[in-house]
Amino acid sequence: xxxxxxxxxxxxxxxxxxxxxxxxxxxxxxxxxxxxxxxxxxxxxxxxxxxxxxxxxxxxxxxxxxxxxxxxxxxxxxxxxxxxxxxxxxxxxxxxxxxxxxxxxxxxxxxxxxxxxxxxxxxxxxxxxxxxxxxxxxxxxxxxxxxxxxxxxxxxxxxxxxxxxxxxxxxxxxxxxxxxxxxxxxxxxxxxxxxxxxxxxxxxxxxxxxxxxxxxxxxxxxxxxxxxxxxxxxxxxxxxxxxxxxxxxxxxxxxxxxxxxxxxxxxxxxxxxxxxxxxxxxxxxxxxxxxxxxxxxxxxxxxxxxxxxxxxxxxxxxxxxxxxxxxxxxxxxxxxxxxxxxxxxxxxxxxxxxxxxxxxxxxxxxxxxxxxxxxxxxxxxxxxxx
Amino acid sequence: xxxxxxxxxxxxxxxxxxxxxxxxxxxxxxxxxxxxxxxxxxxxxxxxxxxxxxxxxxxxxxxxxxxxxxxxxxxxxxxxxxxxxxxxxxxxxxxxxxxxxxxxxxxxxxxxxxxxxxxxxxxxxxxxxxxxxxxxxxxxxxxxxxxxxxxxxxxxxxxxxxxxxxx
Numbered sequence: 001x002x003x004x005x006x007x008x009x010x011x012x013x014x015x016x017x018x019x020x021x022x023x024x025x026x027x028x029x030x031x032x033x034x035x036x037x038x039x040x041x042x043x044x045x046x047x048x049x050x051x052x053x054x055x056x057x058x059x060x061x062x063x064x065x066x067x068x069x070x071x072x073x074x075x076x077x078x079x080x081x082x083x084x085x086x087x088x089x090x091x092x093x094x095x096x097x098x099x100x101x102x103x104x105x106x107x108x109x110x111x112x113x114x115x116x117x118x119x120x121x122x123x124x125x126x127x128x129x130x131x132x133x134x135x136x137x138x139x140x141x142x143x144x145x146x147x148x149x150x151x152x153x154x155x156x157x158x159x160x161x162x163x164x165x166x167x168x169x170x171x172x173x174x175x176x177x178x179x180x181x182x183x184x185x186x187x188x189x190x191x192x193x194x195x196x197x198x199x200x201x202x203x204x205x206x207x208x209x210x211x212x213x214x215x216x217x218x219x220x221x222x223x224x225x226x227x228x229x230x231x232x233x234x235x236x237x238x239x240x241x242x243x244x245x246x247x248x249x250x251x252x253x254x255x256x257x258x259x260x261x262x263x264x265x266x267x268x269x270x271x272x273x274x275x276x277x278x279x280x281x282x283x284x285x286x287x288x289x290x291x292x293x294x295x296x297x298x299x300x301x302x303x304x305x306x307x308x309x310x311x312x313x314x315x316x317x318x319x320x321x322x323x324x325x326x327x328x329x330x331x332x333x334x335x336x337x338x339x340x341x342x343x344x345x346x347x348x349x350x351x352x353x354x355x356x357x358x359x360x361x362x363x364x365x366x367x368x369x370x371x372x373x374x375x376x377x378x379x380x381x382x383x384x385x386x
Numbered sequence: 387x388x389x390x391x392x393x394x395x396x397x398x399x400x401x402x403x404x405x406x407x408x409x410x411x412x413x414x415x416x417x418x419x420x421x422x423x424x425x426x427x428x429x430x431x432x433x434x435x436x437x438x439x440x441x442x443x444x445x446x447x448x449x450x451x452x453x454x455x456x457x458x459x460x461x462x463x464x465x466x467x468x469x470x471x472x473x474x475x476x477x478x479x480x481x482x483x484x485x486x487x488x489x490x491x492x493x494x495x496x497x498x499x500x501x502x503x504x505x506x507x508x509x510x511x512x513x514x515x516x517x518x519x520x521x522x523x524x525x526x527x528x529x530x531x532x533x534x535x536x537x538x539x540x541x542x543x544x545x546x547x548x549x550x551x552x553x
Contacts, residue, residue, distance in 0.1 A: 076398045133398040140438050142399050143414040143426030151396055253478075253551045261419055325433040376434065 015050050016058055022046050023277055034369035035134040036276045036338060040362065043280030052282050062278040063239075067229035068271035069339060070162070070240040073129060074247025075260065077155040091149070091316025092156030098312040100125040100164075103304050110300060115172050116353060119344055122168060123357050124305035126161040128338025129154045130272055131365065135336070135372050146330035149320045153313070153334075158244075161340050166241035169347045188237050196245045205251050212255035221260060240343060279342045283358065287351045297356040302363055309334055325379045332375035336368025337361060391514040475536045478509075482548030483526040493520025495545075503534030503542035 026042035100121050107117035132154060136142050170185055211220055225243055232242035250257050310331045317327030338361070345357040371378075390406040400418040407413065410430030417423050423446040427437040441449065481487055487495055498504050508515040508522065509529035515522065524530070532542055543549055 129398065137399065137418075140424065140440070142396060142416040142418070143402065143424055143435060143438070145428070145433070147399075148394055148396060148402060151398065155397060265419075323433050329434075 012054060012057070016055055019046055019050060019055065019058070019277075019281075023273055027273065034336075034365055035131050035138075036128075036272065037362075037365055039273045039276035040280050040365075043277040044283070046277075047281050047283065047285075061274055062282070063233075064226055064229070065271040065274035065278065066343070067225050067239055067243040068267055069130070069275050071225050071243040071247040072268045072271070073158055073162075073339075074244035075250055075257070076247075077129065077158050087320045088149070088152035088156055091312070091319055092153060092160070094316050094319075095153060095157070095309075095312040096125070096160060098308045099305075100160075102308060106300075106304060110297075112353075115168065116350060118164075118168050119172060119348060120301060120353065120357075122161065122164060123341045123344045123360065124301055124308075124337065126157040126337065126340040127154060127309075127334050128336050128340070128365075128368075129158055131336045131338045131368070132334070132372075135333075135369065139373065144326075144329070146317060146322050146326045146333075149317055149322060150313075150330050150334060153316065158340075162238075162241050162244050165340070165343060166238040169238055169344070170236055172347060172349075185236070188235060189241070192232070192237055192242060192245065196249065199249055203249070205254050205256070209255045212259050217256075217259060218264070221256075221264065275339065276342065279346070279361075280358075282346075288355045288358075289351045290355065291352075294352050294355050294359075297352060298359050298363070301356060301360045302367075305337070305360075305364065306335060306367075325383050328382055329375045329379040332378050333372045335364060335371045337364040391516075392512065393509070393514075474533055475539050476531065476533045477539050477543075477551060479530045479532055479543065479546060480550040481524055481526055481528045481530060481546065482550060484548040485524075485526065486545065486547040487524040488526045489523065491521055491523050492518060495524075497542070497545070501534070501541040501545050502538035503532050505530050506533055507531035 022045070023039060023042045026038040026045070030038040030041070103121045103124060104114075104117045107120045108114065112120065132150070136147060141147055166189055167185065171182060211217060214220075225246065228242045228246050229239040233239045250260065313331035313334050314327045317330045318324070322330065341357065341361050341364070345354055345361065348354045348357060389408060390404075392404045392406075394402050394404075396402050396416065400416055400420075403415045403417070405413040405415075412426075412428040412430075414426040414428070414435070415423055416426070421443045423441045423443075425437075425439050425441065426435040428435050487497075492505060505518055506516070507530075508518050508524070509531070510525065510527075532539060534542065543551075
């Protein structure tokens with residue numbers, strides 16, 4: 001009896017091991033492809049060989065990938081850093097107006113109700129910081145004058161998006177939005193922020209220096225991230241918000257910060273890979289609909305998301321002291337969407353939005369990367385025309 | 387026009403240090419979190435770099451030594467520099483309003499004598515004051531670049547009174 005039981009377990013675990021090897025194979029063979037695209041493709045291919053419901057024990061990887069990814073975003077893109085980035089608030093608000101607020105009435109006009117329209121606007125608002133930073137490093141543009149401005153905008157977007165998502169996604173999950181649900185959600189999120197501010201002000205982080213030097217520090221940090229993530233899930237608060245704030249909490253000039261950034265970056269890479277892999281691996285293809293209204297929505301999202309990005313980035317760049325070519329280069333480099341859009345799609349129940357959103361993420365990564373590469377040439381051509 | 391230095395964070399990437407030279411050219415060093423230093427040169431009037439090079443830590447140290455001056459190269463070899471780097475600590479300290487340093491000069495406070503640490507630069511608003519002399523007055527809100535052994539830095543912080551290293 002034990003022999004049979006063991007065989008069943010072994011096969012299931014073996015399949016999990018194969019999944020990891022498959023992700024590696026895709027990432028290695030397609031290493032010249034745009035970042036994260038190999039992970040998305042590997043998830044899509046893997047689901048035809050290994051149904052996701054057979055690999056239920058991988059759910060810890062799946063969920064912790066979200067926690068760790070947003071923990072690292074918080075760690076690197078904190079309020080503190082935003083405070084020190086010059087002239088980013090006004091451009092940030094302009095971009096928020098163009099790329100988030102303006103598209104909402106557009107989607108309402110298309111016939112979507114307010115929650116769906118807000119979700120669609122959220123789908124197109126944040127540029128992917130994960131992909132953008134990788135592109136900047138790969139293309140050796142970190143020292144370009146506009147990079148500082150664009151990174152500042154990314155921080156602004158990430159903070160705003162994670163806050164809006166923490167309100168909109170749970171409300172969307174409730175189905176019907178009523179006053180009681182909304183009230184309890186606001187109270188819970190406010191409580192999270194109160195705890196965050198309290199810890200930020202009063203937690204003696206120097207006490208953690210000893211822990212940070214310990215060999216077993218990894219258990220501490222893993223434990224804390226998982227604890228915060230699952231606890232907030234348990235209380236109906238978006239774990240991405242809590243783990244993001246946990247990352248923000250860690251003081252930049254501390255041993256803990258240094259150690260996490262230097263030694264645990266490998267987990268960041270792992271979580272990025274798994275996050276995008278599970279995005280397509282878990283897709284329920286039965287809920288996928290390919291109809292004319294889906295195609296129309298894809299076209300609408302795509303066009304709106306591209307058109308609304310150029311003017312605010314250009315204007316914001318000029319306001320921040322960049323010259324015309326630098327602002328243009330920035331505007332054409334900022335199309336790529338990623339982790340936030342995936343988070344939205346994960347929560348959406350509507351089949352049309354889910355299908356259109358998934359196709360849109362694919363397209364925006366491919367198009368966004370191409371535009372990022374072409375941005376310097378486009379900027380030069382436009383300068384000559386003028 | 388004098389040399390202007392501006393240091394900013396590039397979250398997710400590292401630190402950016404921009405040197406605006408007297409002739410209008412700009413040299414940007416991006417010190418990445420992984421230790422690599424990227425160097426860009428933007429000529430005056432141009433909107434994108436005309437030169438880029440990526441240096442690993444050892445190359446950056448060697449070039450740094452050469453830039454300081456040939457006479458230092460003879461006396462400080464990279465392996466010695468490694469040793470010094472392990473011994474030395476550097477900290478950016480923001481002076482609080484109630485700090486004992488406020489309104490007093492470096493000489494008056496006898497900082498090096500009392501703590502063993504040295505203030506090698508002061509960031510005041512957008513202005514960077516490299517190698518401040520004993521007559522330099524310290525103001526609330528100044529960002530002091532302090533070097534010394536770890537214990538010297540600790541005594542410096544104690545002596546400073548109200549400060550912040552999380553600015």
